[in-house]
Amino acid sequence: MKVSDAALFRWAEEAVAHIWPNATADRIAIIRGDASARRYWRVFIKSNRKSAPPSAILVDLGPDDLPRYVRVLNLTTDPVIDPPWVTVHDFLSKLAVSVPDLYAVDKIQRAMLVEDVGSVSLVGGVTRTPSRTADLYRAAVETLFRFHVDGTRQVSPNLLPARIAYDGRLFRWELTEFLDLGCAAIGPGIDPASLVPELDSLTAQLGQLPRVFSHRDFHGLNLFVQEKDTIRVIDFQDALMAPSAQDMAVLMTTRDMGKQVSPSLERRLLEYYYTGLIRRTAADLTMDEFIRSYRLCVLQHALKMIGRFLLFERDGKRGYSRFVPHAIAQACRMLSELDDPSFSRLRIALA
Helix, strand or coil: CCCCHHHHHHHHHHHHHHHCCCCEEEEEEEECCCCCCCEEEEEEEECCCCCCCCEEEEEECCCCCCCHHHHHHCCCCCCCCCCHHHHHHHHHHHCCCCCCCEEEEECCCCEEEEECCCCCEHHHHHHHCHHHHHHHHHHHHHHHHHHHHHHHHHCCCCCHHHHCECCHHHHHHCCHHHHHHHHHHHCCCCCHHHHHHHHHHHHHHHHCCCCEEECCCCCCCCEEEEHHHEEEECCCCCCEEECHHHHHHHHHHCCCHHHCCCHHHHHHHHHHHHHHHHHCCCCCCCHHHHHHHHHHHHHHHHHHHHHHHHHHHHCCCCCCHHHHHHHHHHHHHHHHHHCCHHHHHHHHHHC
């Protein structure tokens, strides 16, 4: 059942008054979301006590606890008792990942009130101070160690992400939109069927990689920068088990991140990440194998996002088509660096 905005606002106002006595919700302003079904508002709080924060975030969790790919591919049949945001939040808190505080949650209203981590995303922080690019991205990589190393070692089989694998079947399903929409957009006369064997090969290789506890959407708009380069992490509810390079691929190449992360910085960050795995005795691949896995992850992600951005535009979500040339460029770059003859048709199509 869809809850009205008025009901959500009343719930938020009551939650503020209950959590912080003598505080009131002064006003509520919508926050432009991204492409998910979740919606967000900033609740400005008026109080004569310092215990209350100046604002909090009201979250409408949307109609579904599980993302579409989990439901379509039937990746889990277990019932979801609590919203994944809550259960993953509790786990990440134990790992000392800097996630927003959870103030209140109502499973019936499908609503949460959480800490406001500010408005300076990693992308915004780097844009504002380009000289800090390497430092801020290294801070993001340090956060990934808590996911990939500590999280993998401590995750319980009962936690939902532990039961969902980013495997070859999911990687392949994600490329459906590339075949349906992307091929026609990147060039006339491309037969999508001719690319299927190469996409099958790509996703089969990805499916054979070792998996770690992964954020899955670890990009610069889901990471916020606070004092002393503290990275605050949001949008973690779709965590699952994935190749470690997948989060790194999303961090450094999704959308137009290539404008911030040059190939030389990319290489340094990959070496920084891999060296960190070695120090933590958590490396399952050699350095060469890891770099290849990264290139495969970037290639798959770029192809996926070509189709996804075009789907968003078709469905009326404007502003995403501008990222398509960046995704094509990343895919071409990876095909060149992989220098793999088994991707010859993809190379011709994207050229």
